Amino acid sequence: MSDVIVIGAGPAGLAGAIASASNGLSVTVLDEFIKPGGRLLGQLHQEPSGEWWNGMKESERLFLEANNLSVDIRCGVSVYNLEKDENLWNVHTNIGTLTARYVLVATGAAEYPVPVPGWTLPGVMSIGAAQVMTNVHRVQVGKKGIIIGANILSFAILNELQLAGINVDRIILPEKNSISGKAGEPEEVLKTLLHAAHLAPSPLMRFGSHFMKNNWLRKMAIHFYPKSGMKVNGTPLQLRIAAVEIVGKEQVEGVKVANTDAAGQVIPGTEVLYEADFVCIAGGLYPLAELAAVAGCPFEYIPELGGHVPCHSETMETPLGGLFVAGNITGIESGKISMAQGTIAGIAIANHAGKVSSTIDQQLQQAVQQVRSVREQATIQFNPEIDKGRSKMKEIWETKFAPLDKEYSHKKIV
Amino acid sequence: MNRILDHPILGKITDRKTIPFQYDGTTYEAYKHETIAAALLANGVRKLRVHEESGTPRGIYCNIGHCMECRVTVNGQANVRACLTVVENDMVVESGKQLPNIVKRMVEQG
Numbered sequence: 466m467s468d469v470i471v472i473g474a475g476p477a478g479l480a481g482a483i484a485s486a487s488n489g490l491s492v493t494v495l496d497e498f499i500k501p502g503g504r505l506l507g508q509l510h511q512e513p514s515g516e517w518w519n520g521m522k523e524s525e526r527l528f529l530e531a532n533n534l535s536v537d538i539r540c541g542v543s544v545y546n547l548e549k550d551e552n553l554w555n556v557h558t559n560i561g562t563l564t565a566r567y568v569l570v571a572t573g574a575a576e577y578p579v580p581v582p583g584w585t586l587p588g589v590m591s592i593g594a595a596q597v598m599t600n601v602h603r604v605q606v607g608k609k610g611i612i613i614g615a616n617i618l619s620f621a622i623l624n625e626l627q628l629a630g631i632n633v634d635r636i637i638l639p640e641k642n643s644i645s646g647k648a649g650e651p652e653e654v655l656k657t658l659l660h661a662a663h664l665a666p667s668p669l670m671r672f673g674s675h676f677m678k679n680n681w682l683r684k685m686a687i688h689f690y691p692k693s694g695m696k697v698n699g700t701p702l703q704l705r706i707a708a709v710e711i712v713g714k715e716q717v718e719g720v721k722v723a724n725t726d727a728a729g730q731v732i733p734g735t736e737v738l739y740e741a742d743f744v745c746i747a748g749g750l751y752p753l754a755e756l757a758a759v760a761g762c763p764f765e766y767i768p769e770l771g772g773h774v775p776c777h778s779e780t781m782e783t784p785l786g787g788l789f790v791a792g793n794i795t796g797i798e799s800g801k802i803s804m805a806q807g808t809i810a811g812i813a814i815a816n817h818a819g820k821v822s823s824t825i826d827q828q829l830q831q832a833v834q835q836v837r838s839v840r841e842q843a844t845i846q847f848n849p850e851i852d853k854g855r856s857k858m859k860e861i862w863e864t865k866f867a868p869l870d871k872e873y874s875h876k877k878i879v
Numbered sequence: 880m881n882r883i884l885d886h887p888i889l890g891k892i893t894d895r896k897t898i899p900f901q902y903d904g905t906t907y908e909a910y911k912h913e914t915i916a917a918a919l920l921a922n923g924v925r926k927l928r929v930h931e932e933s934g935t936p937r938g939i940y941c942n943i944g945h946c947m948e949c950r951v952t953v954n955g956q957a958n959v960r961a962c963l964t965v966v967e968n969d970m971v972v973e974s975g976k977q978l979p980n981i982v983k984r985m986v987e988q989g
């Protein structure tokens with residue numbers, strides 16, 4: 466039996482395993498994917514400094530470090546239930562039940578689906594699926610594709626597809642309806658894109674972003690937005706074109722689209738068909754938190770964090786004794802933040818386990834500081850109001866849960 | 880083959896061994912250590928199953944184990960996720976098939 470079971474070998478889980486193991490605990494990491502790294506594996510973008518964020522390399526580095534600390538990493542293992550029995554956690558998996566005193570749930574994020582009619586045809590996939598096929602499996606997703614949904618992830622992955630020589634014909638929006646919500650409203654989309662404009666490969670968008678913080682100018686921009694789109698790295702971004710239906714017999718053959726007005730309403734009679742052999746749907750990310758829910762962890766709905774998140778302290782503990790969380794399960798942020806959060810969780814677990822070296826308090830404080838500074842310097846920010854979301858959770862923890870936990874209150878990090 | 884063998888940042892793939900496997904009776908080649916979904920797509924195959932009731936075609940959606948859209952039968956074991964399962968030598972993979980809807984038929988027959 467290990468001291469700690471980590472569920473998820475993404476940046477959060479691996480960093481957590483490393484931090485716990487360096488403090489003398491035995492750690493087992495479980496992951497259902499074929500290799501460790503989680504969603505980090507497929508990430509590939511250039512920082513403003515010009516340096517490449519190569520997720521494959523980062524994953525290998527984390528794996529080697531964990532391996533050197535004798536962390537037992539098991540891939541191809543799915544966890545489907547988590548329950549506490551006296552002082553031990555039972556982790557139910559497809560290879561049987563494992564037990565440990567401490568569990569770190571680091572299951573990451575999943576993508577919101579946007580059910581455009583025809584979306585079940587082979588050749589339609591989430592934007593993340595295309596990232597994994599391209600950068601992890603190194604298989605072409607198709608010859609000519611259309612991305613439905615304009616957000617920071619679709620821009621990042623557009624770039625990755627282009628790097629791999631895959632032709633993305635255009636980016637369009639989903640048709641506005643109760644499910645697509647703001648993702649189908651041109652002005653709302655433009656607003657969120659402006660927060661990512663410093664990353665936009667197009668100088669025009671970077672330039673425009675300064676001016677369009679102003680509401681009136683933004684409305685004008687949408688009103689006069691060219692039908693043919695504005696080029697993002699050579700691919701037209703068409704904010705006034707919506708996907709009405711994905712068509713094809715046995716697989717994708719194209720997307721039926723229509724022009725929209727400035728509010729995103731389809732203009733009848735403007736339908737045309739764009740040919741494509743693959744379609745990527747980019748609906749955004751939400752925390753993948755089922756396991757924390759089945760374990761009985763209390764949740765809060767915090768939209769800035771991406772949806773329902775398990776309640777947790779700044780040191781990544783949950784109200785359930787021995788259960789910790791880290792990474793995107795706590796809120797949607799970049800891989801670097803997940804890693805820094807994992808480190809906090811790993812040290813906090815060692816602290817709870819009584820592996821109290823003289824430096825552990827200092828380690829914990831430094832780790833909490835590290836998350837803050839990584840967040841300040843983040844180049845990829847999924848939600849511009851992330852700080853607000855994090856503060857909300859901190860306040861909820863301090864009013865609802867911290868008073869119950871004596872351990873926490875005298876070791877409180879300031 | 881629809882592979883990305885040469886990538887400007889991620890580099891070249893040169894040393895991968897291939898292994899044979901079967902999908903719906905046809906023999907294909909996979910790279911060692913790759914998933915069924917990736918191997919089939921590299922061979923130009925997108926369709927992994929049909930919807931159990933309607934019979935309409937399905938392929939991968941999320942590619943990371945979340946959506947269950949890619950379920951196939953592997954060496955006789957049904958409902959295996961093609962996007963998480965690594966191809967093994969001579970593996971026999973079958974697409975998910977349409978199933979009779981017993982309840983519906985009972986209702987229709989009154």
Ligand SMILES: Cc1cc2nc3c(=O)[nH]c(=O)nc-3n(C[C@H](O)[C@H](O)[C@H](O)COP(=O)(O)OP(=O)(O)OC[C@H]3O[C@@H](n4cnc5c(N)ncnc54)[C@H](O)[C@@H]3O)c2cc1C
Nearest residue numbers: 473475476477497503504544572573593792793799800803
């Ligand atoms: C498709 C996609 C693309 C993304 N692209 C980017 C990007 O380009 N740049 C960026 O900064 N961020 C990106 N992100 C955000 C990403 O979530 C974070 O960057 C980071 O990878 C989160 O780390 P994590 O450790 O919390 O989770 P993840 O990296 O998601 O790792 C979680 C791991 O848990 C495993 N797991 C989940 N549930 C179970 C279970 N029940 N049993 C066993 N194992 C399980 C998964 O297989 C996975 O390996 C992306 C997210 C997604 C979903």
Ligand code: FES
Nearest residue numbers: 942944946947962
């Ligand atoms: S494609 Fe979603 S589970 Fe396999």
